[in-house]
Amino acid sequence: MIKVVAKNCVLEGRLDDAIALYKELIEKTTKEKGCIKYELFQDINDPRILTMIEEWENKEALNAHEVSEHFIRIFPLLKEITEKDSDFRIYERLL
Amino acid sequence: MIKVVAKNCVLEGRLDDAIALYKELIEKTTKEKGCIKYELFQDINDPRILTMIEEWENKEALNAHEVSEHFIRIFPLLKEITEKDSDFRIYERLL
Numbered sequence: 356m357i358k359v360v361a362k363n364c365v366l367e368g369r370l371d372d373a374i375a376l377y378k379e380l381i382e383k384t385t386k387e388k389g390c391i392k393y394e395l396f397q398d399i400n401d402p403r404i405l406t407m408i409e410e411w412e413n414k415e416a417l418n419a420h421e422v423s424e425h426f427i428r429i430f431p432l433l434k435e436i437t438e439k440d441s442d443f444r445i446y447e448r449l450l
Numbered sequence: 451m452i453k454v455v456a457k458n459c460v461l462e463g464r465l466d467d468a469i470a471l472y473k474e475l476i477e478k479t480t481k482e483k484g485c486i487k488y489e490l491f492q493d494i495n496d497p498r499i500l501t502m503i504e505e506w507e508n509k510e511a512l513n514a515h516e517v518s519e520h521f522i523r524i525f526p527l528l529k530e531i532t533e534k535d536s537d538f539r540i541y542e543r544l545l
Contacts, residue, residue: 396541446491
């Protein structure tokens with residue numbers, strides 16, 4: 356199993372637009388093979404920080420996700436309304 | 451339920467020390483009331499990045515954790531062997 360944490364800060368005034376895009380992305384992605392969890396979280400101290408926490412069966416499933424029609428279409432739209440300093444990390448469980 | 455993501459970068463050559471500290475912290479913390487998950491992940495592209503991903507029943511349980519004997523003792527030891535730019539965030543699930 357691999358875990359992904361993808362943190363973004365949404366531009367001022369674009370939170371509703373970002374949530375709508377995430378909603379569609381989540382609906383489509385959770386149907387993908389190898390997707391165990393694909394959930395969106397909001398920072399309780401800074402509502403513009405939206406972070407996807409994901410679980411995938413393996414790296415191959417994540418790779419397939421990143422070339423899916425919905426990811427290729429929606430990801431650039433999210434990039435347009437989020438700050439440049441996003442943080443995307445792929446993890447394996449250690450303890 | 452609240453989610454915590456606490457990302458740290460361990461100083462060069464101190465990974466084993468950090469893992470030993472996390473191990474004790476995890477053993478003690480998972481016995482706390484209100485702790486649902488308390489797991490350590492390692493960045494597959496940068497082994498010095500260690501991130502705790504936690505689930506707590508509520509904010510009160512997390513507050514109690516932060517004044518526990520083991521947290522107060524172990525957290526400063528971890529701080530000594532990690533970079534200054536840690537990232538600690540508390541989240542609620544949005545989607």
